[in-house]
Amino acid sequence: xxxxxxxxxxxxxxxxxxxxxxxxxxxxxxxxxxxxxxxxxxxxxxxxxxxxxxxxxxxxxxxxxxxxxxxxxxxxxxxxxxxxxxxxxxxxxxxxxxxxxxxxxxxxxxxxxxxxxxxxxxxxxxxxxxxxxxxxxxxxxxxxxxxxxxxx
Amino acid sequence: xxxxxxxxxxxxxxxxxxxxxxxxxxxxxxxxxxxxxxxxxxxxxxxxxxxxxxxxxxxxxxxxxxxxxxxxxxxxxxxxxxxxxxxxxxxxxxxxxxxxxxxxxxxxxxxxxxxxxxxxxxxxxxxxxxxxxxxxxxxxxxxxxxxxxxxxxxxxxxxxxxxxxxxxxxxxxxxxxxxxxxxxxxxxxxxxxxxxxxxxxxxxxxxxxxxxxxxxxxxxxxxxxxxxxxxxxxxxxxxxxxxxxxxxxxxxxxxxxxxxxxxxxxxxxxxxxxxxxxxxxxxxxxxxxxxxxxxxxxxxxxxxxxxxxxxxxxxxxxxxxxxxxxxxxxxxxxxxxxxxxxxxxxxxxx
Numbered sequence: 001x002x003x004x005x006x007x008x009x010x011x012x013x014x015x016x017x018x019x020x021x022x023x024x025x026x027x028x029x030x031x032x033x034x035x036x037x038x039x040x041x042x043x044x045x046x047x048x049x050x051x052x053x054x055x056x057x058x059x060x061x062x063x064x065x066x067x068x069x070x071x072x073x074x075x076x077x078x079x080x081x082x083x084x085x086x087x088x089x090x091x092x093x094x095x096x097x098x099x100x101x102x103x104x105x106x107x108x109x110x111x112x113x114x115x116x117x118x119x120x121x122x123x124x125x126x127x128x129x130x131x132x133x134x135x136x137x138x139x140x141x142x143x144x145x146x147x148x149x150x151x152x
Numbered sequence: 153x154x155x156x157x158x159x160x161x162x163x164x165x166x167x168x169x170x171x172x173x174x175x176x177x178x179x180x181x182x183x184x185x186x187x188x189x190x191x192x193x194x195x196x197x198x199x200x201x202x203x204x205x206x207x208x209x210x211x212x213x214x215x216x217x218x219x220x221x222x223x224x225x226x227x228x229x230x231x232x233x234x235x236x237x238x239x240x241x242x243x244x245x246x247x248x249x250x251x252x253x254x255x256x257x258x259x260x261x262x263x264x265x266x267x268x269x270x271x272x273x274x275x276x277x278x279x280x281x282x283x284x285x286x287x288x289x290x291x292x293x294x295x296x297x298x299x300x301x302x303x304x305x306x307x308x309x310x311x312x313x314x315x316x317x318x319x320x321x322x323x324x325x326x327x328x329x330x331x332x333x334x335x336x337x338x339x340x341x342x343x344x345x346x347x348x349x350x351x352x353x354x355x356x357x358x359x360x361x362x363x364x365x366x367x368x369x370x371x372x373x374x375x376x377x378x379x380x381x382x383x384x385x386x387x388x389x390x391x392x393x394x395x396x397x398x399x400x401x402x403x404x405x406x407x408x409x410x411x412x413x414x415x416x417x418x419x420x421x422x423x424x425x426x427x428x429x430x431x432x433x434x435x436x437x438x439x440x441x442x443x444x445x446x447x448x449x450x451x452x453x454x455x456x457x458x459x460x461x462x463x464x465x466x467x468x469x470x471x472x473x474x475x476x477x478x479x480x481x482x483x484x485x486x487x488x489x490x491x492x493x494x495x496x497x498x499x500x501x502x
Contacts, residue, residue, distance in 0.1 A: 073323060075276075078273065137224075145319060147237075
């Protein structure tokens, strides 16, 4: 008989582990700054570097989960689709890492040379805040498409 | 703040360029105007025009971003459509593979409105077309074995203006697996592909073979056995579902009575013993000839079957919000359509 007391894989757990957990540092940091810094939203409330790191983690988690995902009834086509999605998340992770490096570099240069590349840094931050939507939406659609489940 | 400065610089640069173009293109000047006056007038307009231009540019940018976002979503949804799996549960030789193949045949024939089908993968395309060809030439589709474990994969596109795309997966398993699922359920069974597939399905089709009901002497025993098996299977499903009964209640559950054309051949008769025995033990010995259903005899058969399975029908009706039962024939027609197949598609997919 199926044991009702034991935990079973569920999509809610999957979201918590693969989407919410990687984004947690970014959300916690943003919330603390929002509460401490006059309760206003601006570019300094949320950190683009933390977000870039969170998105990298999210993408890598998804990449690994997809590569390890076991299809109940194996099919070559389905397997190739799965690998395609995994590669997409790997590309997103690489882009996130590159953006993270660029922003950190620009911040360091600005600190040393009195805000020399301030505008460029703002542009990069906007790119990160806009770009983060893509992996998150793709993650939700991927979960629905492959019925991904996880267990806490 | 930084945002504002970027915009302000941009607008100033923009109007300086306009001023230059204005200066080199407007010659000669009207009488009573010198160049300084013109520039003064231009600067007075600049503020108003700049505000309008900023609003216009803002609206255009927001619209472009929204449009891009919507196109991106549509593109992603076409690449990653929502999975929708259907578990077909039935005893050996009850006509599961034949039903699935017929279902695809009807979808290809576009007899169901606002649904288009795109088969996914070489394996599904090959399997469906081979089986359809077999049925068309009157050849039997052999029983599904452990080696034939297979999921039919296809994309279903619903609607015309606002299209919804689904990734439909129909698992075809040997009837023996279904029998074990309903009769010999045990802990070891949790690890089998069939169990995992069936438990996670979005819709359930329970297949009941009409052939066994034709013999009045054994019909009651058979209906009791099937009722017990399906009820047990449903209770296992209920127990397994983590979310509890509520979620399972919303999933489509169908009891499909296959080979319904047999009502027209031998409606609950006790004659032709040899034929009945062969049908009930082996399924169809050969593919029956496609013909129009005799409606009167079919109605009699439906009433007879409803009476036999009244307990099961009542039970599932109470248990599920989306329960229905359908009489299907993959070979006989009613109103130029294969009996019950379009209704099955509508119940499962629409």
